[in-house]
Amino acid sequence: MSSTLSADAKDALARDVPASEHCRNALREGLYYYGGAADRTTFRTQRASIARLAWSLLEDRTSRRIRKTAGTRLRRLPIYEIDRDAASAPPKPRARCDRRMELRGAFLACGSIAVPARGYHLEFAPPGEAEAKRLLSLLRADGRHPKSAPRKRRTVVYFKDIDEIAHVLTSIGAFGAVLHLEDVRALKETKNRIHRLVNTETANVDRAASAAAAQRESIALLADAYGLRNLSAALREIAELRLAHPTETLAELGRRCNPAAKKSTVNGRIARLLKLARGLHRGRSEA
Numbered sequence: 065m066s067s068t069l070s071a072d073a074k075d076a077l078a079r080d081v082p083a084s085e086h087c088r089n090a091l092r093e094g095l096y097y098y099g100g101a102a103d104r105t106t107f108r109t110q111r112a113s114i115a116r117l118a119w120s121l122l123e124d125r126t127s128r129r130i131r132k133t134a135g136t137r138l139r140r141l142p143i144y145e146i147d148r149d150a151a152s153a154p155p156k157p158r159a160r161c162d163r164r165m166e167l168r169g170a171f172l173a174c175g176s177i178a179v180p181a182r183g184y185h186l187e188f189a190p191p192g193e194a195e196a197k198r199l200l201s202l203l204r205a206d207g208r209h210p211k212s213a214p215r216k217r218r219t220v221v222y223f224k225d226i227d228e229i230a231h232v233l234t235s236i237g238a239f240g241a242v243l244h245l246e247d248v249r250a251l252k253e254t255k256n257r258i259h260r261l262v263n264t265e266t267a268n269v270d271r272a273a274s275a276a277a278a279q280r281e282s283i284a285l286l287a288d289a290y291g292l293r294n295l296s297a298a299l300r301e302i303a304e305l306r307l308a309h310p311t312e313t314l315a316e317l318g319r320r321c322n323p324a325a326k327k328s329t330v331n332g333r334i335a336r337l338l339k340l341a342r343g344l345h346r347g348r349s350e351a
Contacts, residue, residue, distance in 0.1 A: 096118070
């Protein structure tokens with residue numbers, strides 16, 4: 065069977081058998097309650113590791129065997145089945161550890177995690193309405209806020225918030241899946257920061273280029289109508305530098321001045337040049 069985030073998480077959980085008897089019982093009841101037929105006499109799964117776990121948790125294993133049957137035409141993966149005596153719905157666990165073991169059984173039986181590249185998504189597809197209501201109650205008792213929606217005559221319980229998903233996976237012991245999701249989240253956040261920085265820098269470059277073009281246009285107007293030789297030495301110098309170096313920043317132009325000038329000084333000189341150019345432009349318009 066191919067390896068996925070869900071498959072890896074389930075295989076790891078299937079190997080982690082609780083030490084205490086009451087936790088093992090809660091895990092067994094969770095597996096058979098959420099992963100079996102309506103009368104809870106047959107447990108079904110497509111993962112051999114989960115089938116072995118479900119079988120190992122049975123009290124009477126001598127007469128029980130794991131059956132392997134062919135899958136459907138669309139999904140050719142084999143199905144593993146285990147029979148047990150008919151059982152009523154187990155009582156709701158009171159201890160926190162037992163509630164979480166039942167949640168682990170629910171995840172192993174009917175849960176899945178979406179591939180992180182496609183978005184964060186943890187869902188449970190219980191076999192019936194009663195199981196869905198019980199699962200919602202268990203999750204809310206653990207402080208979570210699950211959502212639910214109908215799908216193909218079932219009620220699906222799901223999460224899309226990464227913090228909620230991480231909490232649920234941590235509570236059932238799927239630590240490897242949590243680490244994987246946190247790695248993906250860190251990578252996404254780093255990429256988003258880089259994109260924001262690149263976009264900001266690109267916008268700054270575009271604004272600087274537009275401003276420099278407007279400055280050159282104004283200086284060209286001054287040179288044509290007024291003559292740069294008629295400007296003061298400081299203004300003439302910065303005007304000539306801007307025409308000679310159209311792509312440089314104000315700080316770079318300031319370093320070319322003799323003596324070197326600060327960026328604020330260069331900005332002030334450019335502003336005076338623009339003011340003179342606007343005055344000439346108005347004069348031409350009135351004329």
